[in-house]
Structure formats: structure tokens, C-alpha cells
Amino acid sequence: xxxxxxxxxxxxxxxxxxxxxxxxxxxxxxxxxxxxxxxxVIVSDIxxxxxxxxxxxxxxxxxxxxxxxxxxxxxxxxxxxxxxxVTMGDGGLGIGGAHVLSACRRNxxxxxxVLNNFNFGMTGGQFSATTPWTSRVGSGFLxxxxxxxxxxxxxxxxxxxxxxxxxxxxxNLSKEIENAIxxxxxxxxxxxxxxxxxxxxxxRLTPQIIEESLAQMPAVDAPIPENQREEYGRHYRKLxxxxxxxxxxxxxxxxxxxxxxxxxxxxxxxxxxxRIITAGEILCLTGLFAGLQTTQKNEYNITVLRGPSITEVxxxxxxxxxxxxxxxxxxxxxxxxxxxxxxAVFETLDNTALVIxxxxxxxxxxxxxxxTADFKSQKIKSADWAxxxxxxxxxxxxxxxxxxxxxxxxFKFKNKILESSLELVERVNRAEQAPK
Amino acid sequence: xxxxxxxxxEAIAWGAVASGxxxxxxxxxxxATTIFNTMLKLxxxxxxxxxxxxxxIASIGYCLGASMGGMKVMTATSGPGISLxxxxxxxxxxxxxxxxxxxxxxxxxSTGSAxxxxxxxxxxxxxxxxxxxxxxxxxxxxAGDCYSLTIHAFNLAExxxxxxxxxxxxxxxxxxxxxxxxxxxxxxxxxRPMPPEGNPFIPFETPSGISAPYFLPIGGDVIVRQTxxxxxxxxxxxxDSDEIARFQExxxxxxxxxxxxxxxxxxxxxxxxxTLVLTYGITARAARDVHRxxxxxxxxxxxxxxxxxxxxxxxxxxxxxxxxxxxxxxEMNIGQYVREIQRVLPNKTVxxxxxxxxxxxxxxxxxxxIDHV
Ligand code: SF4
Numbered sequence: 001x002x003x004x005x006x007x008x009x010x011x012x013x014x015x016x017x018x019x020x021x022x023x024x025x026x027x028x029x030x031x032x033x034x035x036x037x038x039x040x041v042i043v044s045d046i047x048x049x050x051x052x053x054x055x056x057x058x059x060x061x062x063x064x065x066x067x068x069x070x071x072x073x074x075x076x077x078x079x080x081x082x083x084x085x086v087t088m089g090d091g092g093l094g095i096g097g098a099h100v101l102s103a104c105r106r107n108x109x110x111x112x113x114v115l116n117n118f119n120f121g122m123t124g125g126q127f128s129a130t131t132p133w134t135s136r137v138g139s140g141f142l143x144x145x146x147x148x149x150x151x152x153x154x155x156x157x158x159x160x161x162x163x164x165x166x167x168x169x170x171x172n173l174s175k176e177i178e179n180a181i182x183x184x185x186x187x188x189x190x191x192x193x194x195x196x197x198x199x200x201x202x203x204r205l206t207p208q209i210i211e212e213s214l215a216q217m218p219a220v221d222a223p224i225p226e227n228q229r230e231e232y233g234r235h236y237r238k239l240x241x242x243x244x245x246x247x248x249x250x251x252x253x254x255x256x257x258x259x260x261x262x263x264x265x266x267x268x269x270x271x272x273x274x275r276i277i278t279a280g281e282i283l284c285l286t287g288l289f290a291g292l293q294t295t296q297k298n299e300y301n302i303t304v305l306r307g308p309s310i311t312e313v314x315x316x317x318x319x320x321x322x323x324x325x326x327x328x329x330x331x332x333x334x335x336x337x338x339x340x341x342x343x344a345v346f347e348t349l350d351n352t353a354l355v356i357x358x359x360x361x362x363x364x365x366x367x368x369x370x371x372t373a374d375f376k377s378q379k380i381k382s383a384d385w386a387x388x389x390x391x392x393x394x395x396x397x398x399x400x401x402x403x404x405x406x407x408x409x410x411f412k413f414k415n416k417i418l419e420s421s422l423e424l425v426e427r428v429n430r431a432e433q434a435p436k
Numbered sequence: 437x438x439x440x441x442x443x444x445x446e447a448i449a450w451g452a453v454a455s456g457x458x459x460x461x462x463x464x465x466x467x468a469t470t471i472f473n474t475m476l477k478l479x480x481x482x483x484x485x486x487x488x489x490x491x492x493i494a495s496i497g498y499c500l501g502a503s504m505g506g507m508k509v510m511t512a513t514s515g516p517g518i519s520l521x522x523x524x525x526x527x528x529x530x531x532x533x534x535x536x537x538x539x540x541x542x543x544x545x546s547t548g549s550a551x552x553x554x555x556x557x558x559x560x561x562x563x564x565x566x567x568x569x570x571x572x573x574x575x576x577x578x579a580g581d582c583y584s585l586t587i588h589a590f591n592l593a594e595x596x597x598x599x600x601x602x603x604x605x606x607x608x609x610x611x612x613x614x615x616x617x618x619x620x621x622x623x624x625x626x627x628r629p630m631p632p633e634g635n636p637f638i639p640f641e642t643p644s645g646i647s648a649p650y651f652l653p654i655g656g657d658v659i660v661r662q663t664x665x666x667x668x669x670x671x672x673x674x675x676d677s678d679e680i681a682r683f684q685e686x687x688x689x690x691x692x693x694x695x696x697x698x699x700x701x702x703x704x705x706x707x708x709x710x711t712l713v714l715t716y717g718i719t720a721r722a723a724r725d726v727h728r729x730x731x732x733x734x735x736x737x738x739x740x741x742x743x744x745x746x747x748x749x750x751x752x753x754x755x756x757x758x759x760x761x762x763x764x765x766x767e768m769n770i771g772q773y774v775r776e777i778q779r780v781l782p783n784k785t786v787x788x789x790x791x792x793x794x795x796x797x798x799x800x801x802x803x804x805x806i807d808h809v
Binding site: 060061063064236250252254280298301 | 502613614656658661664724725
């Protein structure tokens with residue numbers, strides 16, 4: 001009879017091991033499903049279940065403990081036509097728990113066969129995630145302290161579309177496996193078995209007891225109606241097909257002569273919510289419109305809406321090496337906590353430096369020229385101060401000028417935001433012109 | 437000529453796509469996240485796959501599966517994630533699975549400082565596998581390098597069937613700068629070597645003269661085996677110690693014997709200089725300023741910027757250091773790569789400048805180290 005079993009490598013399990021029955025039932029199931037070796041990959045975990053891939057004339061992937069589902073996911077996404085079957089013990093189930101949960105949630109068309117024999121066979125019969133607390137195991141009394149996991153109930157509540165339990169001794173085992181393989185989505189089959197090498201040396205377990213225990217378990221009957229949905233891979237490709245390819249970032253050609261053709265360092269000291277980083281990017285773009293090179297280095301707290309936010313922008317006619325700013329040419333001081341982060345830098349300023357200071361922000365005494373911008377009476381809200389300060393800088397014709405700034409805004413923004421930012425620059429221009 | 441603005445992380449993503457990378461999986465982590473964000477924008481619309489793993493172990497596991505399925509794959513993380521990748525890095529080395537791994541280094545140890553830079557993983561990347569086998573590590577200095585070295589990284593991963601690391605740094609990764617896309621080096625794209633037709637396919641057979649076994653994907657018409665266990669040419673477990681020894685030796689040699697072909701660097705020699713500044717990564721940028729300043733001041737120093745860190749490009753280092761008495765090594769840690777330089781140049785004075793407090797090494801500090809005799 002035709003078989004996918006590798007005649008040169010017969011199963012090598014201990015006599016009476018239920019893995020042996022599962023191997024043969026899997027072979028039967030694959031044939032009954034009409035599959036050829038090259039249409040299948042067996043992804044095997046670690047432990048005695050990790051030997052499965054070697055017994056079959058199919059594609060094979062044997063990897064690390066508990067991680068079989070991760071390779072299965074990558075393989076299935078790369079080869080959507082491939083039938084991906086994972087064999088994993090109750091050990092792999094425990095160590096790879098996060099992967100089991102996300103496979104259930106994801107519903108990628110992969111079949112997981114859990115070869116559940118209630119202990120770690122290969123390493124000496126230690127307790128696993130499914131060992132009853134009454135069992136005698138290789139981990140002393142420790143299993144008495146933990147409850148066994150019912151993987152089926154966990155899988156069902158995690159969203160697995162197909163969940164079933166069965167015995168290795170079930171007459172229809174190959175049919176059970178075939179049904180799980182045929183299911184279009186993530187299927188999990190929890191196959192209870194006997195490990196004579198370790199477990200039944202000290203615990204009584206027979207096909208009969210398994211049968212009785214299974215009958216007492218809460219019912220799970222695949223497919224789970226409330227978990228039915230589109231298969232992940234197909235769904236992924238459908239959503240992806242609606243997306244448009246992203247073009248390479250647009251190049252900016254020099255259009256203006258900058259007010260100063262020298263290396264200039266600008267520090268913007270503000271707070272989260274003041275759009276400091278965006279202002280830094282606009283300043284960089286402003287430089288590109290004058291053919292300058294530029295870097296922008298940021299510092300912010302990992303809390304997005306609180307704490308200081310600082311950006312350091314260099315504009316230079318030459319290639320920029322060091323991206324730090326030892327002595328800034330301009331500081332835009334927009335919040336007290338931003339200034340506090342860089343107190344020491346004010347000492348470095350000489351009388352060629354410029355500080356543009358927002359209302360109610362005080363800076364340490366220094367040699368720089370201080371310009372206080374009256375954003376409050378101009379009714380500019382704090383979130384716009386960074387852009388407004390750039391407009392002031394441009395109006396003063398320091399580092400940038402207004403045409404450079406307008407070009408950058410036109411490049412960066414569209415529609416409403418563009419309109420309001422241009423309007424803001426205009427408003428600042430008018431106010432800065434008016435006599436104080 | 438015109439410039440666009442790009443972060444190092446974005447440049448890596450664009451480089452990956454240009455290399456033919458069509459699979460990315462990652463787990464969000466500062467400061468590597470914008471690689472994931474960019475790949476998510478770039479890949480799905482062109483038929484590629486970008487996944488967010490449930491953790492770092494899963495993310496690299498997906499990549500290994502997809503790579504064996506025939507795709508060019510990449511993942512990106514930072515120190516804490518590299519720690520979790522370790523077991524899978526060993527797998528990729530031992531089972532010859534091509535993958536590009538970006539480590540956007542941040543200040544460690546442990547969770548350390550998420551938003552501060554360092555080059556603290558340089559020895560970890562080399563030795564973070566459970567057999568101590570060599571790996572390839574490339575180190576960009578700016579966004580342009582991020583683009584070009586990523587293409588090199590894919591070429592090397594495909595040719596040698598191995599993990600290739602890009603040792604980036606927060607200070608390159610999320611620093612925005614001008615890039616002239618037309619002026620960037622675009623290496624020719626190399627594909628995984630497929631077996632010649634005719635002979636039966638033996639998954640790990642390595643005919644002499646090629647670096648790594650021929651590749652066929654899992655899921656193709658020919659049956660392929662992959663295993664993390666110590667294997668013979670047929671991809672089944674072997675206990676033959678001669679075969680095991682040959683296998684280990686080949687994995688070691690395939691990279692070390694070829695490093696001359698991929699020793700990337702910038703070199704600025706100065707006539708009569710008795711000091712060579714040797715550095716890599718973000719610190720290279722301060723060193724370029726120093727090189728220019730020292731030249732103007734009439735006391736020039738030579739400068740060697742390494743872009744291939746592992747395997748150590750020993751021949752290159754010896755050759756470039758030959759005319760000088762003294763080498764100043766500057767790196768953003770408390771002394772990692774300097775050990776290699778001391779090993780390779782036992783007869784030179786090697787002075788060290790390190791910094792690991794979240795701030796960049798400044799040109800001034802390098803000058804002070806040079807001038808302090
Ligand atoms: S140790 Fe247990 S699971 Fe492993 S082969 Fe023996 S009986 Fe089977």
C-alpha cells in the first residue's frame with residue numbers, strides 16, 4: 001500500500017508508546033486527504049514528538065522547543081498552498097503557550113496535533129502543563145501545587161476555529177486527524193496518549209481510563225461556531241491588495257539662497273504636545289530648499305503626552321559629521337521643562353547667538369540676544385508655538401527666511417493643515433512687523 | 437542633485453525592499469519600531485508580508501520559517517530583543533538559514549534606556565550564539581550606509597546562508613538627515629544559490645568551491661529537510677564525529693576565509709601621521725570632523741572607519757595601521773571592539789576612548805585623546 005512513511009527510517013518509539021499509533025494514523029490521514037509528500041510540511045517540536053518529521057517523506061522542519069508554531073506561521077505565509085502540520089507535545093504546549101494563543105487568535109490554516117501524554121518523556125518524566133496534580137512525576141511534589149491546563153478550552157476561548165480532543169486509541173483517529181487537516185483555518189487536535197517509557201511506570205493509565213476521562217471533560221466539538229471567520233492568510237492578502245505601493249520619498253532641489261551659508265545649530269526646547277519634533281522636521285526641509293545638508297536629533301520621554309521634548313537641528317553647506325550641538329546658534333525656548341533639560345547649554349552661548357523665548361518661559365542668564373515672542377496676545381496656542389517660533393526666526397532672517405519656510409510647509413502639509421500653518425506664519429509676520 | 441529626508445531606520449527598510457526582501461516580522465521596541473512601521477507600509481502593497489509577532493522569539497521564528505519557504509527575510513529589534521533572539525540566532529547559524537537581523541542598539545544593560553544610544557552589543561552579537569560560531573556584523577555610520585549596507589547584508593545572508601547583523605544605534609536609527617538617493621551605492625543583488633539540475637537534491641551537501649549548501653524552498657516540488665539538530669548532509673541527525681567536526685569547521689571557515697571580500701570601510705590616510713583613529717558606527721561621524729580639523733591644524737591623523745566588524749577584517753586593519761605607531765579606538769561603550777584591535781595589533785600602542793552615558797562621543801573628546809600623549 002502507498003504510504004508517506006519513510007521506509008528507511010521506521011519509528012523508534014518505546015514499545016507501546018502511543019506516538020507510534022499517531023504516526024501511522026497521520027500517514028493514513030495524509031493519504032486519505034489526497035496529499036503528496038511535496039504538498040506537506042511536518043513541523044516538529046522538541047521531545048519525542050520532535051521525531052515525527054524524520055519518519056515521513058514530506059518536507060520537514062524541526063526547530064526549537066515550543067517554537068514550532070512560529071516556523072509554521074512563516075512557512076504558511078510564504079507558501080500559502082502548502083499543508084502545514086505541527087506535531088507538539090504537552091511540553092511544547094507549555095513553553096510555547098504564547099504562540100499557541102496567538103495561533104488560535106490568528107486563524108492561519110495550520111494544523112496543530114498536540115501529542116498529550118501528561119509528562120516530559122525525553123528528559124525524565126517531569127510534569128508538564130497537562131499533568132494531573134495527583135500524578136507521580138519526575139518533579140517531586142511540584143505538580144501537586146499546580147492545576148493542569150485544558151488546552152481545548154483555552155484554545156476555544158482564544159478564538160481557535162477548530163478544537164477537538166480524542167484518544168490515541170480511538171478507532172477513527174486517522175479520520176480525526178484528516179478532518180483537522182482538511183479544515184481551512186487553525187485547527188487543534190488534543191490527542192491523549194500513553195508514555196510507557198516514563199509516565200505509566202509510576203501512574204496507572206490505560207486506553208480505557210483515557211476513554212473514561214475524555215468522557216468527563218467539558219465538551220468541545222470542532223468547528224467552534226462563534227470562532228468561524230475568514231482564514232488569516234487569505235484575509236491578509238485581501239486587505240493588502242487594497243493598499244497602494246508607497247513611492248520613494250520625494251527629492252527636494254535647492255530653490256533659494258539661505259540667509260547664512262554656514263553650519264548652524266538650532267535647538268528647540270519644548271514639551272510633549274508642542275509638536276517640537278515636527279517643527280524640527282520642517283526646519284530640516286527648510287534647509288533642503290536652500291540646498292543645505294541637515295540632521296535632526298531628538299530627545300523625548302517615552303511617555304508620549306508628558307515631559308520635555310527636544311530637537312536639535314543642524315543646517316550646513318557641508319556634509320555633517322557629528323550630530324550633536326555643542327554651542328547652538330539659535331535656541332527656541334518654548335517650555336520651562338525643555339529649558340531645564342539643557343540649562344548648561346546657555347552658558348556656552350556668545351553674543352552672536354539668538355534665543356527666541358515663548359511667553360512665561362525664562363532662560364538662564366546668558367550672553368545671547370533674547371527675543372521674547374508675544375504668542376499670547378497673538379492668540380497662538382502652545383501646540384503652535386514651535387512653528388510660530390520658526391516663523392519669527394524666518395522673519396528675523398536668521399538661518400532661514402520666510403520663503404524657505406513656506407516652501408517647506410507646502411511640501412510637508414496638505415489641505416486644512418497647510419492652510420492653517422501658512423496663515424499662522426502670515427499672522428506672526430504681521431505681528432513681528434508691528435512696532436512694539 | 438536633490439536630497440530627501442530619511443531616518444536610518446527608514447533607510448534600512450528601503451534598502452531591504454531594494455534587496456528583494458518580502459518578509460518582515462518584528463515586535464515593537466524603541467528605537468527599532470520605525471523599521472517595522474516602514475516595512476508595514478512598504479511590503480503588503482507589493483505582495484510582501486509584514487507581521488507583528490506576539491513576542492521577539494515568535495518574530496524571528498516567523499522569519500526563519502518564511503526564509504525556508506524561499507523568501508528574503510528581515511527582523512529588527514534592540515538589545516532586549518536580541519537577547520530573546522539568541523536561541524534562534526544559533527539555529528540560523530547552525531542550520532544555515534539566511535536572515536538579516538537589525539540591532540538598533542540602545543543603552544543597556546537590560547531594558548536600560550529606551551531612548552538613548554550606545555554601541556553596547558558589539559561583542560554580544562558576535563558571541564550570542566550557543567556554539568561560538570562566527571557571524572557577520574555590519575555597522576552603518578549614517579542613513580546612506582543604512583541603505584547600502586542593508587543590501588550588502590542581504591547579499592551576504594543569501595550567499596553564505598547565515599544570519600547577518602546590522603549593528604545600528606539609536607543615534608543613527610532615529611536621527612533624520614538628508615540623503616541623496618541617486619548617489620548611494622547600490623550593490624548588485626545576489627540570490628540564494630540553487631542547485632544545478634540533474635542530481636538528486638541533498639539539503640546540506642556542500643560541494644567544494646561553494647560557501648554554503650544549495651538552497652531549495654520548503655514547499656517546492658523537491659522535498660527539503662530542515663533541522664536544528666546536529667545533522668549530516670541529508671538533514672538527518674548524525675552522531676558521526678568526523679562528519680560533525682567537518683560541519684563545524686565549514687561553518688567557521690565559510691565566513692572567516694571570505695571576509696576580505698566583504699571588508700567594508702572608509703579610509704583617510706594622511707602622509708606623516710603617526711596616529712590612526714579607528715572607529716565605527718555613529719562615532720565615525722565625530723571622527724570625520726576630527727580628521728578634517730587635525731588636517732587644518734597641521735597635525736594630521738589618519739582615519740579608518742570600519743563598516744564590517746565581524747568577522748574582524750584583520751588583514752585590512754593590519755595594512756591600514758602599518759605606517760602608524762599608535763591607534764586611537766573610539767566607541768560608544770566601555771571597551772569592546774578595542775579588544776580585537778589590541779589582539780590584531782600587538783605591536784602598536786592602542787589608546788581607548790569610550791563613553792556609555794547616553795551621549796555621543798564628541799570631536800573634542802577624540803582630539804583630547806589624540807593630544808594626550
Ligand atoms: S519516552 Fe514516552 S513518549 Fe517518548 S518514546 Fe518513550 S514512551 Fe514514547
